[in-house]
Amino acid sequence: MANEPPxxxxxxxxxxxxxxxxxxxxxxxxxxxMMIEEAQSQAMHWMATNxxxxxxxxxxxxxxxxxVVTVWSK
Numbered sequence: 001m002a003n004e005p006p007x008x009x010x011x012x013x014x015x016x017x018x019x020x021x022x023x024x025x026x027x028x029x030x031x032x033x034m035m036i037e038e039a040q041s042q043a044m045h046w047m048a049t050n051x052x053x054x055x056x057x058x059x060x061x062x063x064x065x066x067x068v069v070t071v072w073s074k
Contacts, residue, residue, distance in 0.1 A: 012074050014056065019043045021067045035067035036060060043069040 019042035021035040043058060054074040061068045 015073060017043075017046060017071045017073070019046065019069045019071075022065065027064060032062055032067070036062055036069075039067045039069040043071050047071065 019039045021038040021042075023031055023035050023038075025031050040060065047053065047055060056072040056074060059070045059072070061070075
């Protein structure tokens with residue numbers, strides 16, 4: 001019987017889910033904070049309702065018109 005190499009492991013599939021907050025109004029620190037809190041709250045709710053997901057990282061990006069929270073998971 002010939003020695004066979006071990007099977008090549010499959011790469012883990014990594015996926016992301018995005019949560020967005022878009023608010024209109026004056027560009028103030030308070031509005032930015034509300035946008036961040038809104039998008040992060042959506043992400044935390046998603047993570048709480050999907051406890052079997054292995055979260056790798058959570059990223060928050062805030063611009064003038066859009067805040068995005070991205071949850072990276074396996």
